[in-house]
Amino acid sequence: MGGSSLGAPLLPGSAMINVAQDSPPQSTASVQGARLVPGNNDGGEHVSEPKETVGEEAEARRARRGYGTLQLLRIAQPHRSWLYWGCAVLLVRLPLSLSIPHWVAETIGCVARDDLDGAYRNVAYLLVCGTGDAILDFWCVYLFGAAQQRIIRGLRLDLYAAILRQDIAFFDATKSGEITSRLTADCAEMANDLTWVFRFTIEALVRIGGILAYMFYRSWRLGLLALAIVPVTSLINRSYATFMHRNQEKVQSALAEANSVATEAIGAIRTVAAFATEPSEHERYRRRVDVYFRLIMRQFVVQGLYYAMCNTFLINTVVQGALLAYGSYLHREHLLDAHVLLAFMLYQGQLQEYFQNLFNSFTSLLKSSGAAAKVIDYIERRPRYAHGGTVVIPGMESASSAAAAKRYESSTREVQTNRLWDASIDGHGGGSGGCAVTLRNVFFAYPTRPETEVLCNFSLEVPCGQRIALVGASGNGKSTVFSLLVHFYEARSGTVALDGVDVKEMRHELLHQRVALVSQEPVLMSGTVEENILYGLGAFAHAADGDDAAAVEARRSTLRARMIAAATAANAHSFIMHELGDGYQTPVGERGVQLSGGQKQRIAIARCLMLDPQLLLLDEATSALDTESEAAVQLALETAMVGRTTLIIAHRLSTVRHADQIVMMHAGAVVEQGTHVELMAKQLPADGRPSYRHLVGEQVESGSR
Numbered sequence: 001m002g003g004s005s006l007g008a009p010l011l012p013g014s015a016m017i018n019v020a021q022d023s024p025p026q027s028t029a030s031v032q033g034a035r036l037v038p039g040n041n042d043g044g045e046h047v048s049e050p051k052e053t054v055g056e057e058a059e060a061r062r063a064r065r066g067y068g069t070l071q072l073l074r075i076a077q078p079h080r081s082w083l084y085w086g087c088a089v090l091l092v093r094l095p096l097s098l099s100i101p102h103w104v105a106e107t108i109g110c111v112a113r114d115d116l117d118g119a120y121r122n123v124a125y126l127l128v129c130g131t132g133d134a135i136l137d138f139w140c141v142y143l144f145g146a147a148q149q150r151i152i153r154g155l156r157l158d159l160y161a162a163i164l165r166q167d168i169a170f171f172d173a174t175k176s177g178e179i180t181s182r183l184t185a186d187c188a189e190m191a192n193d194l195t196w197v198f199r200f201t202i203e204a205l206v207r208i209g210g211i212l213a214y215m216f217y218r219s220w221r222l223g224l225l226a227l228a229i230v231p232v233t234s235l236i237n238r239s240y241a242t243f244m245h246r247n248q249e250k251v252q253s254a255l256a257e258a259n260s261v262a263t264e265a266i267g268a269i270r271t272v273a274a275f276a277t278e279p280s281e282h283e284r285y286r287r288r289v290d291v292y293f294r295l296i297m298r299q300f301v302v303q304g305l306y307y308a309m310c311n312t313f314l315i316n317t318v319v320q321g322a323l324l325a326y327g328s329y330l331h332r333e334h335l336l337d338a339h340v341l342l343a344f345m346l347y348q349g350q351l352q353e354y355f356q357n358l359f360n361s362f363t364s365l366l367k368s369s370g371a372a373a374k375v376i377d378y379i380e381r382r383p384r385y386a387h388g389g390t391v392v393i394p395g396m397e398s399a400s401s402a403a404a405a406k407r408y409e410s411s412t413r414e415v416q417t418n419r420l421w422d423a424s425i426d427g428h429g430g431g432s433g434g435c436a437v438t439l440r441n442v443f444f445a446y447p448t449r450p451e452t453e454v455l456c457n458f459s460l461e462v463p464c465g466q467r468i469a470l471v472g473a474s475g476n477g478k479s480t481v482f483s484l485l486v487h488f489y490e491a492r493s494g495t496v497a498l499d500g501v502d503v504k505e506m507r508h509e510l511l512h513q514r515v516a517l518v519s520q521e522p523v524l525m526s527g528t529v530e531e532n533i534l535y536g537l538g539a540f541a542h543a544a545d546g547d548d549a550a551a552v553e554a555r556r557s558t559l560r561a562r563m564i565a566a567a568t569a570a571n572a573h574s575f576i577m578h579e580l581g582d583g584y585q586t587p588v589g590e591r592g593v594q595l596s597g598g599q600k601q602r603i604a605i606a607r608c609l610m611l612d613p614q615l616l617l618l619d620e621a622t623s624a625l626d627t628e629s630e631a632a633v634q635l636a637l638e639t640a641m642v643g644r645t646t647l648i649i650a651h652r653l654s655t656v657r658h659a660d661q662i663v664m665m666h667a668g669a670v671v672e673q674g675t676h677v678e679l680m681a682k683q684l685p686a687d688g689r690p691s692y693r694h695l696v697g698e699q700v701e702s703g704s705r
Helices: 056-063 067-112 116-164 168-173 176-218 220-227 230-267 269-274 278-332 338-380 402-422 478-485 508-514 529-533 535-541 549-569 573-579 597-609 627-641 676-680 692-704
Strands: 437-444 455-462 467-471 493-498 515-518 615-619 645-649 661-666 669-674
Touching: 067 116, 067 176, 067 338, 116 176, 116 338, 176 220, 176 230, 176 338, 220 278, 220 338, 230 269, 230 278, 230 338, 269 278, 278 338, 437 478, 455 478, 455 493, 455 669, 467 478, 478 493, 478 615, 478 645, 508 515, 515 597, 529 535, 529 549, 529 597, 535 597, 549 573, 549 597, 549 627, 573 597, 597 627, 615 627, 661 676, 661 692, 669 676, 676 692
Parallel strands: 467 645, 467 661, 515 615, 615 645
Antiparallel strands: 437 455, 437 493, 661 669
16 A cells, blocks of 8 residues: 555544543533532532533524524425425315314204205215315325424434544543434424424414404404404413423433433443442432423423413313303394304314414424524534545545545545455555654643643654554553544644644545554444454445446455455454354444453454554553463464554553664653663663653562562
8 A cells, every 4th residue: 555545435433443542531511510429419419400511603503593493494405395295285185174163063053944954965065074184184194294204314314424523522522322312302303393393383374364264254253352362372372482492402401411321321331230339320310310300390380381371261261251252142132143153162262272383383493493403513513623634546536526426436446446455464564564654743632621731742753664662651642642643633733644644634534544543442343243344344345336246246255355364364263263153243242242352352453454554553452451362462463563554552561672662751742762772771860750761660570579
């Protein structure tokens, strides 16, 4: 591969085994609240109602009046054809539905006049209208339901794509449970309220218009009386809608916090079990759920008062009583027929119901806009540093159009095919000699703690093919160097480059094809051993559109051969075939829990070797293993390092003494650099400053105890 920038688009982080960093703190910046302390309420924390904290840009967007509502309407745009058809069917259906109370009243009028033929005729009209209403109602439900599910699907895909392209700092500051809550509950609520609000708003407007026209046509006096209650209910509805909008944001944030606690505990269930902290974890979750419970119960109290006041008392009692009393008076004065009064009573219930639905539609829209604002904040959040770069395949334009994207994919597939055929991953010449690494005058602080400099004027030059060891006490920036090289973060100032090209100028896919990170605790994906080894190939591992059977079989055969070669080089093929029941088709479990630490590490190394990277970053790759597993993994790493530039972090100095250069780090800077022999020949600093010789002495003394 050399210094060329050839490669195929891969899944995000495809060449990585795990996120390596100097443990940036997990901030709770996204949802504010006191930190949980297990124990009883007297000695524990006070869990306050969550208050969402967003960036200044998101806060400014939310401050704009109607921002969330406008975003909801924008979300519906791609699916407007389904909504249009649903609305069209609804408009055809509504006259049929509206006529049913009229035919009921007319039938009663005919019965009162002993007009049996007229009664039967009206019943026939009622049956025809009711049947048509039922058939069209089915299509309304189907079309609006289809629109709803399409909106949910599109929204979740857009949100997930936005989440995947965020910088690592976003995940440092945002709880995974909150992200999951936005992806599931918020998206579903938004789509549900958005689609049905179209139906109920149109239905309410048409029904209200039709009923009022009918009422004023039959008796303008009773029509005015039926409308008299509307201003009162409008004021009540406005207050109710405002409350629901504000409270729903708190409800969604509280639910996200509860999900965060549960997700964290379930993800670390072995740690929970190891420390027997199940009761305290249950207490943590209970406190978060109690916050949600209090908010939702407050909402139900307000809802109960609202429906009792508007529906039960004002509409169903006061208005109906007034209509009956005044209608009876008009009937006595021969100004109104009895069957017309009956029609008024039937329509009056519908009139108030659909006024209620109209206001509820706007209430639901306002309620959903709270969830929409949070989801859109995620979708529109701009990463501090983008995945895309300006360095692309020579001769290929940026894939900004569909045609260019297709050409780009075709080219990268061809390049990747050639690399799979030509790459040597058997320990003899892999990585095409490696790449040069340059870090010059680098300053860096983690975004979650910007006041603490982790790297201070750090500089390091690594020639192609050399093995460089970074040593020093924990917390001095060694893993941070790796995080900058894989572009998890960007330096505040200075240069981080491979073969003279700044990593922030390289395409995300190309960078992670050239650089592989092996960390202390590898993460495997749920699936089989084969799927995990091929994971870094992304879309290339699957057949392309238009491939014939021969091409598919050739790709499968190539992948199989290279996978076995990579597993053999990683010292993994033997245990896969002899210790795992189904060989390469053996499921590894979530995060690889079905395998031992050494087995996971060797599969992770094979995953890296499938990409034939130029630069290997080994971050304490064997420190968590037993002696036997460490020997097997170390043999795999020795094979993997041949023909590649390698940077090694190890606290066991016996594993780095044969490195071409050893770099001693302290307080984010280089304090010593040289070979093992050169550094051991140096005198210990008189001022007590950390040195490599002092570090070796401490380990020798510790091992002799």
